[in-house]
Amino acid sequence: MEQQAIWAIIIFLAMYALIISEKIHRTIVAMAGAVLMVVLGIIDQETALHHIDFNTLGLLIGMMVIVNVTAETGLFKYMAVEAAKKAKGEPIRIMIVLALITAVCSAFLDNVTTVLLMVPVTFSITRQLRVRPFPFLVTQIIASNVGGTATLIGDPPNIMIGSEVKELTFMAFLQNLAPIAILIMAAYVPLFVLLFRKQLETTPEAKASVLAMDSSELIEDRRLLIKCLTVIGLTLAGFFLHQAFHLESATVALAGAFLLLLLTGEHKMEHALTRVEWTTIFFFVGLFVAVSGLVETGVIAKLASGAMEWTGGEPVASSMLILWLSAIASAFVDNIPFVATMIPLIQEMGQMGVQNLEPLWWSLALGACLGGNGTLIGASANLIVAGLAGKEGHPIRFVEFMKLGFPLMLLSVAMSSIYVYLRYLM
Amino acid sequence: MLKYEFDPRILDIRESENENDAEFLIRIPDGSPGLAEMRKVQHHFEDDNDYTDVLFYLYPNHEFKVILQREHYADFLAELMKRKLLRSLEWTD
Numbered sequence: 371m372e373q374q375a376i377w378a379i380i381i382f383l384a385m386y387a388l389i390i391s392e393k394i395h396r397t398i399v400a401m402a403g404a405v406l407m408v409v410l411g412i413i414d415q416e417t418a419l420h421h422i423d424f425n426t427l428g429l430l431i432g433m434m435v436i437v438n439v440t441a442e443t444g445l446f447k448y449m450a451v452e453a454a455k456k457a458k459g460e461p462i463r464i465m466i467v468l469a470l471i472t473a474v475c476s477a478f479l480d481n482v483t484t485v486l487l488m489v490p491v492t493f494s495i496t497r498q499l500r501v502r503p504f505p506f507l508v509t510q511i512i513a514s515n516v517g518g519t520a521t522l523i524g525d526p527p528n529i530m531i532g533s534e535v536k537e538l539t540f541m542a543f544l545q546n547l548a549p550i551a552i553l554i555m556a557a558y559v560p561l562f563v564l565l566f567r568k569q570l571e572t573t574p575e576a577k578a579s580v581l582a583m584d585s586s587e588l589i590e591d592r593r594l595l596i597k598c599l600t601v602i603g604l605t606l607a608g609f610f611l612h613q614a615f616h617l618e619s620a621t622v623a624l625a626g627a628f629l630l631l632l633l634t635g636e637h638k639m640e641h642a643l644t645r646v647e648w649t650t651i652f653f654f655v656g657l658f659v660a661v662s663g664l665v666e667t668g669v670i671a672k673l674a675s676g677a678m679e680w681t682g683g684e685p686v687a688s689s690m691l692i693l694w695l696s697a698i699a700s701a702f703v704d705n706i707p708f709v710a711t712m713i714p715l716i717q718e719m720g721q722m723g724v725q726n727l728e729p730l731w732w733s734l735a736l737g738a739c740l741g742g743n744g745t746l747i748g749a750s751a752n753l754i755v756a757g758l759a760g761k762e763g764h765p766i767r768f769v770e771f772m773k774l775g776f777p778l779m780l781l782s783v784a785m786s787s788i789y790v791y792l793r794y795l796m
Numbered sequence: 797m798l799k800y801e802f803d804p805r806i807l808d809i810r811e812s813e814n815e816n817d818a819e820f821l822i823r824i825p826d827g828s829p830g831l832a833e834m835r836k837v838q839h840h841f842e843d844d845n846d847y848t849d850v851l852f853y854l855y856p857n858h859e860f861k862v863i864l865q866r867e868h869y870a871d872f873l874a875e876l877m878k879r880k881l882l883r884s885l886e887w888t889d
């Protein structure tokens with residue numbers, strides 16, 4: 371192995387060790403790792419910039435702006451309070467209802483957008499009920515990754531796969547991935563109840579206080595709400611149709627964001643832009659560049675090609691390997707650069723004579739999306755929630771999350787293995 | 797400690813403690829100008845990037861429950877004072 375590749379591996383492993391140790395903020399670690407990759411000449415600045423996925427960053431920023439403006443209408447608080455009232459103020463039921471809302475929203479908004487909506491109202495409800503927010507936040511993270519698996523626009527890996535493989539349309543994703551996502555959520559719900567029911571006890575007074583709340587007062591600006599809902603509708607329509615118009619998802623999201631700012635006026639712009647989670651955006655930038663060091667020195671391709679050689683192109687073995695490799699890798703390495711490496715590899719397998727690539731694509735999507743539940747750094751939504759929770763004095767520890775997330779991730783990947791085998795390989 | 801006075805024609809305040817938080821139950825009579833000002837206080841705290849400093853819960857008949865962390869107690873009362881929802885606010889021994 372070349373010296374450059376060895377340095378890239380050392381920097382990468384040191385970076386991840388520091389992120390896991392939580393001694394230094396992960397954004398600083400990722401950016402420092404990225405800078406080292408360039409300073410040590412492992413990659414040049416031009417290549418580093420080329421590897422930053424501006425489509426992902428644009429999508430995140432655009433949706434954060436839309437969410438920030440929409441949140442001002444009180445819509446999400448209204449939805450959460452109504453859900454809490456329907457759940458009769460019972461914390462465990464509210465946790466499940468909020469997790470299900472998160473899963474459904476994650477399928478049609480991106481995961482990060484969804485958790486950005488859910489986390490503030492979760493803090494509000496848990497404070498009122500005097501229960502720990504941790505179970506709510508963790509179940510929402512897990513639900514967002516499962517829900518995001520269900521559609522082409524739900525999670526960045528799916529967006530990337532859908533962009534590269536034109537025959538995998540929005541409907542194809544829905545028909546092939548939504549059923550297994552629903553089954554996984556159905557399996558998770560009783561497990562969530564078992565895991566957290568003893569931690570979520572409250573007083574009858576706190577429950578009564580939730581039930582007495584007046585949700586109708588929460589929608590404060592109906593004109594703004596109409597504008598926001600119109601733009602969200604147009605943006606979602608844009609996501610459904612973006613391939614037909616040859617537009618990237620970031621273009622759709624940023625167009626939606628700035629259309630909304632145009633409709634709402636300049637005074638909303640500064641506020642909306644200030645509330646973008648810039649620390650997360652820069653974490654992504656650092657991560658993209660750091661991973662590019664591994665990509666450019668051939669480390670990732672070598673690992674993936676070696677793994678492919680073991681299977682000899684046999685469909686069952688290839689699918690299972692892609693599914694499990696993607697899941698385990700996505701739990702520890704950001705799934706976006708990983709998927710970016712796997713897409714050409716699968717395409718090459720097609721050129722080498724593998725007839726039916728469909729199970730491989732679904733295996734990649736399932737592994738990369740569900741693998742995000744394995745650790746706190748496995749998916750962008752996890753990082754966003756952890757960041758907000760830490761800021762609010764309720765830190766989610768890496769190990770604490772992994773103890774719950776990793777076994778649940780393994781269960782979902784085992785279920786997906788059976789699903790892929792029965793549906794495509796039998 | 798902070799001592800405050802309010803005009804019952806504008807609003808009624810009941811304060812209690814809950815673990816490490818302070819809780820206020822604020823009732824605004826029908827037709828009181830206090831409602832619009834109370835909304836401004838709510839927006840002031842909800843528009844910042846701190847999601848848990850001061851939390852507002854709305855109940856029928858213009859009743860607000862406010863749960864706040866102890867370190868934001870003075871901030872909250874100062875904001876009520878600024879919006880003329882308090883008659884006086886002073887530090888006492």
